[in-house]
Amino acid sequence: MRLPFDLDDPILARAAWSRIAEPADRQALALVAAAGPAAALRWLAGTGRVGADRPDGIGGLEQARERWRARLDGLDPRRELDALARLGGWLAIPEAAGWPEALADLGAETPFCLWVRTGALGPAELPERLTPAVSVVGARAATAYGESVAAGLVGDLAARGVGIVSGGAFGIDAAAHRTALAVGGVTVAVMAGGVDRLYPQGNERLLAAVVADGAVVSELPPGAAPRRERFLSRNRLIAALSQVTVVVEAGWRSGAHRTAGVAAELLRPVAAVPGPVTAASSAGCHRLIRQGIATLVTGADEVRELLAPLGSAPLAEPSAQPGLLDGLAPADRQVLDSLPLRQGVTVTALVMSSGLSAPQAMAALSRLERSGRAEQSDGLWRRSRVAR
Amino acid sequence: MRLPFDLDDPILARAAWSRIAEPADRQALALVAAAGPAAALRWLAGTGRVGADRPDGIGGLEQARERWRARLDGLDPRRELDALARLGGWLAIPEAAGWPEALADLGAETPFCLWVRTGALGPAELPERLTPAVSVVGARAATAYGESVAAGLVGDLAARGVGIVSGGAFGIDAAAHRTALAVGGVTVAVMAGGVDRLYPQGNERLLAAVVADGAVVSELPPGAAPRRERFLSRNRLIAALSQVTVVVEAGWRSGAHRTAGVAAELLRPVAAVPGPVTAASSAGCHRLIRQGIATLVTGADEVRELLAPLGSAPLAEPSAQPGLLDGLAPADRQVLDSLPLRQGVTVTALVMSSGLSAPQAMAALSRLERSGRAEQSDGLWRRSRVAR
Numbered sequence: 049m050r051l052p053f054d055l056d057d058p059i060l061a062r063a064a065w066s067r068i069a070e071p072a073d074r075q076a077l078a079l080v081a082a083a084g085p086a087a088a089l090r091w092l093a094g095t096g097r098v099g100a101d102r103p104d105g106i107g108g109l110e111q112a113r114e115r116w117r118a119r120l121d122g123l124d125p126r127r128e129l130d131a132l133a134r135l136g137g138w139l140a141i142p143e144a145a146g147w148p149e150a151l152a153d154l155g156a157e158t159p160f161c162l163w164v165r166t167g168a169l170g171p172a173e174l175p176e177r178l179t180p181a182v183s184v185v186g187a188r189a190a191t192a193y194g195e196s197v198a199a200g201l202v203g204d205l206a207a208r209g210v211g212i213v214s215g216g217a218f219g220i221d222a223a224a225h226r227t228a229l230a231v232g233g234v235t236v237a238v239m240a241g242g243v244d245r246l247y248p249q250g251n252e253r254l255l256a257a258v259v260a261d262g263a264v265v266s267e268l269p270p271g272a273a274p275r276r277e278r279f280l281s282r283n284r285l286i287a288a289l290s291q292v293t294v295v296v297e298a299g300w301r302s303g304a305h306r307t308a309g310v311a312a313e314l315l316r317p318v319a320a321v322p323g324p325v326t327a328a329s330s331a332g333c334h335r336l337i338r339q340g341i342a343t344l345v346t347g348a349d350e351v352r353e354l355l356a357p358l359g360s361a362p363l364a365e366p367s368a369q370p371g372l373l374d375g376l377a378p379a380d381r382q383v384l385d386s387l388p389l390r391q392g393v394t395v396t397a398l399v400m401s402s403g404l405s406a407p408q409a410m411a412a413l414s415r416l417e418r419s420g421r422a423e424q425s426d427g428l429w430r431r432s433r434v435a436r
Numbered sequence: 437m438r439l440p441f442d443l444d445d446p447i448l449a450r451a452a453w454s455r456i457a458e459p460a461d462r463q464a465l466a467l468v469a470a471a472g473p474a475a476a477l478r479w480l481a482g483t484g485r486v487g488a489d490r491p492d493g494i495g496g497l498e499q500a501r502e503r504w505r506a507r508l509d510g511l512d513p514r515r516e517l518d519a520l521a522r523l524g525g526w527l528a529i530p531e532a533a534g535w536p537e538a539l540a541d542l543g544a545e546t547p548f549c550l551w552v553r554t555g556a557l558g559p560a561e562l563p564e565r566l567t568p569a570v571s572v573v574g575a576r577a578a579t580a581y582g583e584s585v586a587a588g589l590v591g592d593l594a595a596r597g598v599g600i601v602s603g604g605a606f607g608i609d610a611a612a613h614r615t616a617l618a619v620g621g622v623t624v625a626v627m628a629g630g631v632d633r634l635y636p637q638g639n640e641r642l643l644a645a646v647v648a649d650g651a652v653v654s655e656l657p658p659g660a661a662p663r664r665e666r667f668l669s670r671n672r673l674i675a676a677l678s679q680v681t682v683v684v685e686a687g688w689r690s691g692a693h694r695t696a697g698v699a700a701e702l703l704r705p706v707a708a709v710p711g712p713v714t715a716a717s718s719a720g721c722h723r724l725i726r727q728g729i730a731t732l733v734t735g736a737d738e739v740r741e742l743l744a745p746l747g748s749a750p751l752a753e754p755s756a757q758p759g760l761l762d763g764l765a766p767a768d769r770q771v772l773d774s775l776p777l778r779q780g781v782t783v784t785a786l787v788m789s790s791g792l793s794a795p796q797a798m799a800a801l802s803r804l805e806r807s808g809r810a811e812q813s814d815g816l817w818r819r820s821r822v823a824r
Contacts, residue, residue, distance in 0.1 A: 193712060193714070196714070197713060197714070321713060322710030322711065322712075322713065322718075322722060322725075322732070323710065323711070323712055323713075324581060324710075324711055324712055325585060325709055325710065325711075325734040325735065326581070326584070326585070326770075330710075331734070334710060334732055334734050337710075337725065337732045338731070338732050338734075338738070343726070344710070344722055344725045344726050344732065346713040346719070346722050346726075347713065350726070382714070394794070395784075396783075396784050396787055396794050399784055406782070406784050
């Protein structure tokens with residue numbers, strides 16, 4: 049079979065492989081690593097041999113070939129690269145500028161390429177803005193407490209120029225991306241499907257803002273649907289793109305736990321935020337700490353210690369760009385931090401999440417309402433539009 | 437100077453030393469350990485010499501002698517032992533039955549004796565009922581969350597026959613003692629002053645109940661006032677009387693932190709319960725975990741692991757004796773656990789401490805009220821008398 053594009057262009061060849069093989073397909077990754085993407089494609093199409101380059105360690109290549117060949121029909125990565133270009137974006141490959149070197153630590157699971165959708169970061173900026181970076185992950189079913197803690201951590205780190213990597217999901221992920229944007233930082237969302245689809249749909253506006261000021265990335269080409277096993281392999285990219293992974297809230301079993309495990313395997317520091325032992329939403333964090341996988345952290349300063357150990361270059365001071373929470377009294381800040389954007393919450397819920405007493409929370413709400421930052425209807429409080 | 441009692445009776449001689457020297461006075465302890473309490477008293481009174489028995493390691497003995505001699509005037513330990521006997525109690529000394537062998541690990545800081553006030557435990561029972569034992573300590577200014585977690589831990593452990601040691605203070609200490617009594621367990625309160633004075637006064641009734649079913653103990657004789665430095669040295673006894681120390685809530689600086697430090701120096705396992713990072717009342721626990729002094733624990737099963745490591749004899753199953761919380765649905769149990777005895781709390785505070793939603797907490801309160809376990813006035817809820 050003759051493939052209709054220039055196999056010797058590593059961009060085209062790697063884009064093709066990202067469509068042919070599933071993420072973290074170790075056979076495909078090993079073959080491409082050993083033979084190069086072009087020779088591997090020629091072998092697959094039957095127009096060349098991998099011969100002496102074929103590594104002995106790759107078993108079952110003949111069966112895998114049948115699986116991969118099913119995807120050769122109609123394969124033309126130029127179409128997907130065009131789609132990416134129309135969305136605003138570029139393909140990061142190991143052979144060119146724009147490749148985050150941190151991914152190399154994944155070894156045999158290093159992706160073929162990274163589809164980058166961005167309105168802000170060119171190949172010169174992406175790796176630079178992710179150095180250093182922290183991954184902030186956690187439960188979709190986060191509590192107001194968890195979202196508030198995530199916002200506190202990210203607000204500090206992003207304002208100091210630390211890139212914030214997460215998965216674009218509801219809950220902790222969304223709080224991390226939103227806060228990074230609010231303080232003028234850089235944030236990257238790693239998708240489990242193609243970057244043409246901002247998933248989940250409920251976060252579409254947030255993720256559009258991430259594209260505008262940061263990047264939405266994936267190892268899968270546009271058009272690829274997010275599927276269960278793709279979420280699992282996506283998590284390894286979240287861990288690998290940063291130097292430190294922080295789990296803010298996680299149930300006993302959760303994707304965040306897996307991301308933390310990958311980060312630990314990469315010998316990168318993992319941190320977890322504790323919470324009430326009565327909250328199922330913190331059980332995964334406590335488990336990570338008890339297992340010795342994660343260090344307990346209570347604030348951004350302790351995450352910064354993991355990022356820049358004693359003796360290394362200090363992080364930048366927080367930038368002067370005014371953030372949403374700047375100039376507010378601590379109590380007002382805590383309450384505004386805890387207020388959701390959409391569905392309102394009761395004062396009781398706010399008291400639980402903010403750590404303030406009911407009278408303190410009420411006083412803060414009334415100040416935030418007067419300054420136009422918060423609004424209520426039927427006793428449910430949310431941020432007002434100007435504060436979003 | 438001639439002392440008016442039989443110096444060769446180790447009970448009288450040790451009782452005398454507990455009045456002459458402050459707790460953890462290393463010179464006095466070393467002298468008594470080397471020469472024996474009788475010879476040391478004769479040397480102090482000027483009627484004998486410690487001679488060859490005097491250990492080289494004890495410096496400044498002459499100055500210390502002046503300090504100690506000031507307390508010889510009117511010294512007669514028979515008076516204090518009589519007072520103890522009238523209160524119901526006995527003196528534990530290393531030479532006789534009733535001495536908790538675990539104290540020996542304190543080495544140079546092992547107390548002269550232990551004044552034991554009890555209506556339940558004779559010399560044959562005390563050491564036995566403290567094997568095994570867990571110390572449960574924490575902030576006086578505990579939150580409802582902390583008291584609820586303490587009650588959960590102690591309820592499980594005490595029902596299995598684990599002795600509960602604490603300091604008799606407000607907050608976590610009181611919750612520990614109260615719950616141990618409620619489930620028919622054994623609990624010991626270690627005072628910083630004489631056992632004639634049940635301190636603090638606000639806990640007098642609770643401590644009277646501890647005397648009735650367990651013991652209130654001190655290394656100081658009746659009449660000794662609780663003083664700041666005596667609280668600090670008292671904490672070493674709390675750590676030494678148990679095999680595991682659990683810190684439930686503690687501010688950044690707290691006595692519980694010190695107790696945990698002593699336990700760690702004794703190479704005994706220390707556990708700490710995490711909480712919201714926004715709560716100052718959990719900051720000390722998080723600090724202990726971060727310092728590697730304490731293991732994070734989220735429940736009684738994890739404390740039991742520390743107490744009876746894999747391969748050792750298992751703990752007893754919970755006794756069948758009906759406790760205050762038996763037969764209640766989990767939510768009702770959690771709420772009743774969190775309800776204070778005296779000053780009532782709002783539903784908001786209960787929601788914060790119980791980990792339940794407001795509607796769940798309200799429903800539980802209404803069930804508890806119907807069954808006569810809880811009562812309210814002016815929107816403040818507390819346990820009703822029958823449930824205390």
